Amino acid sequence: MSPRRILFIQTQGENAGAQEISRLVGAGLGARGYDVSHLFFYRKSPSFDAPPNTRYCSHDRPRGVLGALKFPMQLLREIRAIRPDAILTFQHYGNTVGGIAARLASSAPVIANQVSARMLMNPLVRTVDLALGMFGVFDLITVNSSDMLMDYARYPNNYSKRLRYIPHGFDLKTTDLTKQQARAAFGLPPDVPLLGSVARLNAGKRLDAAIGTLADSPDWHLVLAGQGPHEAALRQLVVEKHLETRVYFTGELPPERIGDFLAALDVFVFPSRAETFGLAAVEAASAGVPVVASDLPVLREVLASDGQPAALFVDAADRCQFTDAISRVLNDASLRADLIAAGRGLHARYSVARMVDEYEQLLRDLLAPVPQLAPQS
Template sequence: MRDAADDTRPPDTRHPGAPAAGRAERFRGAPAPGPHVLLIQPQAENAGAQAIARMLATALAERGYRTGQLFFYRKTGAFDAEPGVAFCAAGRPRTPLAFARFFLDLVRRIRRARPDAVLCFQHYGNIVGAAAARLAGVPVVIANQNSARDTTPPRARAVDRWLGARGLYGRIVVNSHDSAGDLADYPERYRARVVHIDHGFVGRDSALSQAEARARLGLALPPGGRLLGCVARLHPLKNLAAAVRLLPHDPARHLALAGQGAERDALAGLAEELGCGARLHLVGELPPERVGDFLRALDVFVFPSRAETFGLAAVEAAQAGVPVVANALPVLREVLATRDGPCALFADAEDDAALAQAVRRLERDPELAARLVRSGRGLAGRFPVDAMAEAYDALLRERIAAARRV
């Protein structure tokens, strides 16, 4: 299964600065006539891949596309109120029979939508979504490699590698040089389809003061209290236990975590075990419009994630003016930098002492924190949403035009 004109090399699209199942049967995108693009991924929740898809759907609609988002299942209510969104299932299919029913429904929904192109996100979104799109007769399928290698099950990587080399995906988008490097040992037929498009992001500034933001979020700190925080899924790969273990180092520290996930109880239990339960604040999943207020409430943003392809949450925090301490992953060093220098202080997040020392440096060195903030403010110019949208627009129009010529 191949895109039309599959023998052409991909264009260079990198930009400068290198609710329940069954609702929303129709995809309500921009009314202007234009190519119809369907964005597909597994779960509906507020996380990095979903944020990118949300921004991209909006930006493409502004450029005359008709857009819709189709999720395999609804994990949270993050997308319930958004137009142009549909869910194949209320929850994750967990049995072979449930998966078969889900997959047939996915194919039917795509066939009814009749998109000119499908954009798939995350590893299972690529594998399952692209297969369903091809069975539904979609001529253009573009995958996005926005699941880090360490977050992808080996079998899924093997299937993705096999399908990509055989043309199930017409193009494969990566969003960082580090992510592209993860594909260096893939077959040439796979790598020939790879296109680098940097993520864009929306600034998360807030009109509130720090005190107002804390009050609005119910984060009451005693005088002299300092607030560390992170926006992330509560998942072991985000390594948030390392952030919790920062609390015993200083009784003035509090930690606020914005997100939902299976590790919530474990993190709360760890804080209690360390005698810091009252200083851990689990605020839950926040809608995008409230993330800026959460960031304004913080003194330091801590990002100990074990694997990323971009690190959107850390980028948003740095641009919002929060000093950032991040795990020393190559991709985070790549992304969290501008012409003014690094936008974060990096430390090995698997080393509790090293992470604690980095946080302590930022707390005690206001000049260092100010330098990081100045650099972080420049990230808006490095990763503008318009540049991402223009790159996808060029890629989509080229692939759709090629398909129509066949």
């Protein structure tokens, strides 16, 4: 029997949370005998750590009339060439555009993965997503937190009945470097209180709030790892506040360097306006870095182990509260120890193997057994 062909469809190739989850699920299914391919609309980042069997509809983001005409045709061609038995779509454009293309090019069942908070979605995209779920373009829809499940369960039954809750798994971000070695590796000062974050640099991550905390704390420094559409605005804010000697941008980092980056930090800051899981904060906490995070229900749910919070939660939009919370973590050894201990327990809670088990069960439920040919006499 030929292995089942599983196709993952996503918007852009970059080192971010959704891509990390699809990489882990794809690798797990591949190890279990599935034939896994990844299809991205385009490659956004030159440093993207592409998984095996990766294809792109375009090497750059499609632009202009010609690009808009060529892209959907190439997307359909790629899906038909792979001939998948099942399709998993990720990100809101991957779900909507990819879901429609999947139905046009293939009879394979479609599992849409909701990794975008509804409040941050374009209203038109949100409406299209609702319609695709209502009318069965998506066979199943996965969400990665109980908070998100409750949010999407408000949709009409023909959408909500397709929802399945599968928590993210993650790989531990380890390193052999000491804090001083890690700072030296990134060109960071060795003897300052260092805050940091790993994020896509967009407005929803609210990293301007992290920069704002430095105004009242002249000895603090901040390092940001990632790339995104808000980077120029963040750099301009740094200049306006005369913080050029205290704020650093590393650019996007491959997964294997995240552990080194986290080892350099005293506090991981996570001031997002909205999240569906908060993978970067979970990775930081599990690596033993104290986390100060936005007080969102989903983060209180996810950043906890054995009933103990693995982050200090705060209204990150309030600069005084945010600054005070960071100061508490820097100056209270007992609080730091409690946060680190709770963070170390997250890896057992969010197992990659368990995540892959649950996706494999969805595939088994959707895919009819392959008929066995009767032996010829």
